[in-house]
Amino acid sequence: RVYLIFRRLRIANPNTKKKTIQDWHLFILILIFLAVDIGYLVIITALPSTSLSRIITEVKHEDGRVPSLVGKCVSPNKLICLGILIGYKCIELLYGLFLAFETRNVKIEELNESKFIGFCIYTIIVTVIALIPVGVFVSDQTIWYAITGLAVMAVIIVILSLIFIPK
Secondary structure, rough: OHHHHHHHHHOOOOOOOOOOOOOOHHHHHHHHHHHHHHHHHHHHHHHOOOOOEEEEEEEEEOOOOEEEEEEEEEEOHHHHHHHHHHHHHHHHHHHHHHHHHHOOOOOOOOOHHHHHHHHHHHHHHHHHHHHHHHHHHHOOOHHHHHHHHHHHHHHHHHHHHHHHOOO
16 A cells, blocks of 8 residues: 555656545555465465375383374475466565565655565564474474474564564
């Protein structure tokens, strides 16, 4: 909304039609992004080559070794599907960077959140880059889930703090 309002002011063409941006326009945009994500998940889940692999491992316990069953989703198309997902999410992040860049010179302090948005995107990118070695070198699924979960929670806390605390 901020981008569209200030873009129109920057163009300042008297022949352009004034168009109000309603809340439902923003909800539709969010629903489009959500529909693409849900559609992707449905398609990936419905692929006939996707299956559940059960791996039995033994976990050390004080009473001895306890067998543990770990389920893992496997697919020969895993890298292609992951590449599509990462590409789409990178496009979303680049779109957010574009909007933050375009609204960086807004004079109204309450509407100028471009620095915070840029830092949020930076935090996401640094966390993803830091988690790549974890996914490669950590073989224990429990430790991998714990590290990834803690990283996701930390990123969410940072992002929400950056967006809501200054207001």
